[in-house]
Amino acid sequence: MLGLYAQNAQEARRRATIRIPMTKATTSIYRRVLLDHPRSALTVLCLLLAFFAYHAKDFKLDASAESLLLEDDRDLQLMREVDARYETQELLIVTFTPEGDLFSDASLELLRELRDALRSADGVDSVMSILDVPLINSSDVPLLEMAKNVPTLESPTIDRARARSELHDSPVYRELILSRDGKTTALALNLERDQEFVQLMAERNRLLIRRGASGSDSEGLEDLPAVSVAYNQARELLAERRHHQIANLREVIEPYRSKAQVHLGGVAMIADDMITFVRNDLIVFGTGVFLFVIVVLAAIFREVRWIVLPLVSCAYAGLAMIGILGLAGWPVTVISSNFLALMLIITISMNIHLCVRFRQLQSEQPEREHIDLVADTITLIVSPCLYTALTTIIGFGSLVLSQIKPVQDFGWMMSAGLAVSFITSFTLFPALLALMPKGKTVKVDDELPFTAAFARLAEHRGALIYSSTGLLLLVSLLGVSKLTVENAFISYFRKSTEIYQGMELIDRKLGGTTPLDILISYESGDTAEEIFDDEEEDDFDDWDVGAASGPENWFTPFKIDVVKQAHDYLDDQPEVGKVLSLASAIRVAEEVNDGEEFDGVQLAVLYRKLPAEVREPLIDPYFSFEHNEARIQLRIIDSLDGLRRVALLQRITDGLIETLGLREGAVTVSGTLVLYNNMLQSLYQSQISTLGAVLLGIALMLLVLFRSLKLALIGIIPQILAATFVMGVMGLVGIPLDIMTITIAAITIGIAVDNAIHYIYRFREEFARSGDYSETLRICHATIGRAVFYTSATIIFGFSILSFSNFWPTIYFGVLTGLAMTLALVGVLTLLPRLILLVKPFGNSATVS
Numbered sequence: 001m002l003g004l005y006a007q008n009a010q011e012a013r014r015r016a017t018i019r020i021p022m023t024k025a026t027t028s029i030y031r032r033v034l035l036d037h038p039r040s041a042l043t044v045l046c047l048l049l050a051f052f053a054y055h056a057k058d059f060k061l062d063a064s065a066e067s068l069l070l071e072d073d074r075d076l077q078l079m080r081e082v083d084a085r086y087e088t089q090e091l092l093i094v095t096f097t098p099e100g101d102l103f104s105d106a107s108l109e110l111l112r113e114l115r116d117a118l119r120s121a122d123g124v125d126s127v128m129s130i131l132d133v134p135l136i137n138s139s140d141v142p143l144l145e146m147a148k149n150v151p152t153l154e155s156p157t158i159d160r161a162r163a164r165s166e167l168h169d170s171p172v173y174r175e176l177i178l179s180r181d182g183k184t185t186a187l188a189l190n191l192e193r194d195q196e197f198v199q200l201m202a203e204r205n206r207l208l209i210r211r212g213a214s215g216s217d218s219e220g221l222e223d224l225p226a227v228s229v230a231y232n233q234a235r236e237l238l239a240e241r242r243h244h245q246i247a248n249l250r251e252v253i254e255p256y257r258s259k260a261q262v263h264l265g266g267v268a269m270i271a272d273d274m275i276t277f278v279r280n281d282l283i284v285f286g287t288g289v290f291l292f293v294i295v296v297l298a299a300i301f302r303e304v305r306w307i308v309l310p311l312v313s314c315a316y317a318g319l320a321m322i323g324i325l326g327l328a329g330w331p332v333t334v335i336s337s338n339f340l341a342l343m344l345i346i347t348i349s350m351n352i353h354l355c356v357r358f359r360q361l362q363s364e365q366p367e368r369e370h371i372d373l374v375a376d377t378i379t380l381i382v383s384p385c386l387y388t389a390l391t392t393i394i395g396f397g398s399l400v401l402s403q404i405k406p407v408q409d410f411g412w413m414m415s416a417g418l419a420v421s422f423i424t425s426f427t428l429f430p431a432l433l434a435l436m437p438k439g440k441t442v443k444v445d446d447e448l449p450f451t452a453a454f455a456r457l458a459e460h461r462g463a464l465i466y467s468s469t470g471l472l473l474l475v476s477l478l479g480v481s482k483l484t485v486e487n488a489f490i491s492y493f494r495k496s497t498e499i500y501q502g503m504e505l506i507d508r509k510l511g512g513t514t515p516l517d518i519l520i521s522y523e524s525g526d527t528a529e530e531i532f533d534d535e536e537e538d539d540f541d542d543w544d545v546g547a548a549s550g551p552e553n554w555f556t557p558f559k560i561d562v563v564k565q566a567h568d569y570l571d572d573q574p575e576v577g578k579v580l581s582l583a584s585a586i587r588v589a590e591e592v593n594d595g596e597e598f599d600g601v602q603l604a605v606l607y608r609k610l611p612a613e614v615r616e617p618l619i620d621p622y623f624s625f626e627h628n629e630a631r632i633q634l635r636i637i638d639s640l641d642g643l644r645r646v647a648l649l650q651r652i653t654d655g656l657i658e659t660l661g662l663r664e665g666a667v668t669v670s671g672t673l674v675l676y677n678n679m680l681q682s683l684y685q686s687q688i689s690t691l692g693a694v695l696l697g698i699a700l701m702l703l704v705l706f707r708s709l710k711l712a713l714i715g716i717i718p719q720i721l722a723a724t725f726v727m728g729v730m731g732l733v734g735i736p737l738d739i740m741t742i743t744i745a746a747i748t749i750g751i752a753v754d755n756a757i758h759y760i761y762r763f764r765e766e767f768a769r770s771g772d773y774s775e776t777l778r779i780c781h782a783t784i785g786r787a788v789f790y791t792s793a794t795i796i797f798g799f800s801i802l803s804f805s806n807f808w809p810t811i812y813f814g815v816l817t818g819l820a821m822t823l824a825l826v827g828v829l830t831l832l833p834r835l836i837l838l839v840k841p842f843g844n845s846a847t848v849s
Contacts, residue, residue, distance in 0.1 A: 034434075045427060
């Protein structure tokens with residue numbers, strides 16, 4: 001009886017698999033090359049692995065701000081120009097909150113020790129603290145006479161009470177280096193500039209701007225590739241140097257943590273810590289998934305060979321892909337840090353299908369030769385696995401349509417990784433299996449309780465399935481309508497991380513975290529020369545009118561008044577924290593001048609006569625004589641509830657033009673806030689484009705595979721429902737779209753459709769034998785349903801390992817994708833077979849329930 005069933009099943013498979021792309025000729029070549037000579041095949045595979053393993057040494061991680069942005073982003077180019085124009089240095093912030101009064105002798109002495117230690121640290125160019133800043137109003141010395149003796153908190157004659165009052169009330173220092181409550185101060189560490197890197201960045205930016213303006217065929221772009229290579233090398237060296245410098249700074253700070261609350265913050269530290277997060281995620285995810293796979297395989301198969309074979313395939317595919325990334329110079333970012341875990345998950349799912357199918361064939365035909373069983377397994381499983389690999393590649397490949405660079409890179413990386421996984425599974429696995437003895441025949445149980453229950457549900461409870469699907473869809477659509485993209489960058493990190501703690505303190509007490517530059521452009525004219533007369537020249541006998549062609553020529557009452565109005569407008573915005581501009585320093589000087597505003601001559605003289613210690617930090621960063629513009633720096637309170645960045649940027653631009661009566665285009669906004677907002681606002685478009693691409697691509701793939709529009713449609717419906725559901729959950733519980741969660745829908749459809757392909761493929765095969773839909777349903781749940789359950793459980797729990805990340809978007813990605821895959825599994829074992837019974841895509845049957 002068993003032999004008759006095997007014969008009928010074999011004939012049914014022959015009829016049902018006519019369209020398998022692996023033709024007889026291909027099968028013959030595959031068997032001669034790989035299965036008949038497995039040792040030779042393994043030798044070649046080992047040589048390839050050695051080649052890729054060698055290049056694994058070039059594997060790189062990247063967590064720089066540039067890794068999150070597109071190179072042709074005009075706002076990125078503008079920010080680079082502004083940074084170069086004003087020679088902006090990389091800045092680190094050390095916050096210091098002593099146990100006692102900040103201005104007590106003990107606290108100031110401790111602060112002095114910390115400052116001196118930081119000054120001597122490698123890579124630190126200068127340190128600004130409350131001990132060092134010039135105190136204009138705490139001394140009776142006239143402003144223009146301070147050149148030789150600029151008073152600071154360390155000056156012997158300084159009145160500490162007056163100094164404390166000035167620091168607390170100063171429009172410059174309040175919330176910059178001293179919190180409003182006077183309990184926390186900040187030490188600003190200017191890092192040494194790498195001039196070679198700065199020059200390479202400027203040259204590369206110039207060439208990129210030219211390419212964007214004139215197209216790729218523009219003359220003068222022949223140097224761009226060489227400059228880009230040199231720039232990337234310099235950036236890598238700088239990142240390595242910064243890593244060691246930040247590690248050294250942490251060692252310097254550590255002894256002071258027992259005496260005060262001390263936190264390190266800043267963009268350079270965040271980038272360096274995120275590199276550590278990426279490295280840890282790679283290790284944790286890869287190791288966690290690997291250990292989990294061992295447990296799963298042991299629980300499923302309970303035989304050493306079916307544990308070792310998939311593990312060897314996983315290790316081979318993972319190491320090969322790391323080598324490919326190293327060879328290509330393709331760095332891994334925080335977004336793609338889970339690529340190794342995902343590769344292992346997908347590789348193991350392919351291998352589980354191979355193991356299950358081989359064991360079923362061996363159980364059905366125990367008398368057949370071992371090598372024939374291996375060949376039949378490959379012949380029968382390669383087609384659905386190929387199409388499932390392609391559909392998953394479509395799922396990840398759709399991410400390249402995103403407008404966000406790390407999401408694009410993630411899509412390319414996983415597409416290549418899936419190709420590696422497929423090739424490994426159908427070369428290494430069968431070659432190793434062919435070398436092994438046949439082994440004992442294991443009786444495959446008819447069904448699992450889990451799949452049997454779903455078979456009964458799908459066969460007899462159609463109304464329940466349809467009504468549940470409809471209700472789930474309505475709830476999901478309601479949630480989707482509530483999706484948002486606004487989220488605080490600080491919320492990406494666990495509260496236990498120093499990134500979160502430092503950013504939270506700076507955001508709450510020291511004027512906000514996200515920087516924004518406002519550039520106000522003036523028209524020509526209105527210079528200091530035009531307001532001089534002979535009488536005024538006599539009042540300043542050391543003033544050379546001819547010198548008015550220098551930067552001091554820029555200062556006029558009109559320009560300063562414009563800056564003051566703009567400064568006040570910005571300061572009144574609830575989302576804005578600290579604002580710094582020329583108005584800040586000018587108003588400090590006016591307080592010394594008995595509250596009187598300066599005329600044009602006084603402004604020019606003030607600029608020229610101010611000590612360098614005062615002018616360089618308080619005046620020079622806030623205007624450009626060459627570009628005839630004023631610069632206002634401000635920081636946004638990133639953690640503010642209800643922050644809407646698009647509305648804020650539009651309000652700032654429109655409000656300044658209306659308030660100041662400036663011409664259109666006179667106000668330009670630039671900085672990290674603009675770039676971050678661009679990324680957030682592109683999320684909707686990225687979600688639509690990636691989801692549309694994956695749906696179209698997979699629908700076409702199913703149509704090609706099954707040559708049936710009905711099967712293509714019903715095959716994708718459960719996956720659409722799962723993707724919509726998880727997006728609805730995000731909207732209902734208030735999880736915003738971010739650079740990771742926008743990938744969930746496309747990836748869920750791309751991976752989950754694999755189960756639908758395997759199920760439909762097996763259903764067609766079994767129906768060709770039985771001709772009865774209900775009987776075929778029960779057989780499929782007992783056979784392919786087992787493999788679908790095993791692979792889905794592996795994928796679901798594999799994604800759950802991502803919850804150990806320090807990066808909340810990665811955590812959400814793992815948990816929500818696992819949730820979507822759970823619903824997709826239920827859909828494939830209930831809704832999909834129910835739709836098959838309803839539509840009857842394989843023709844009519846005599847007995848259908």
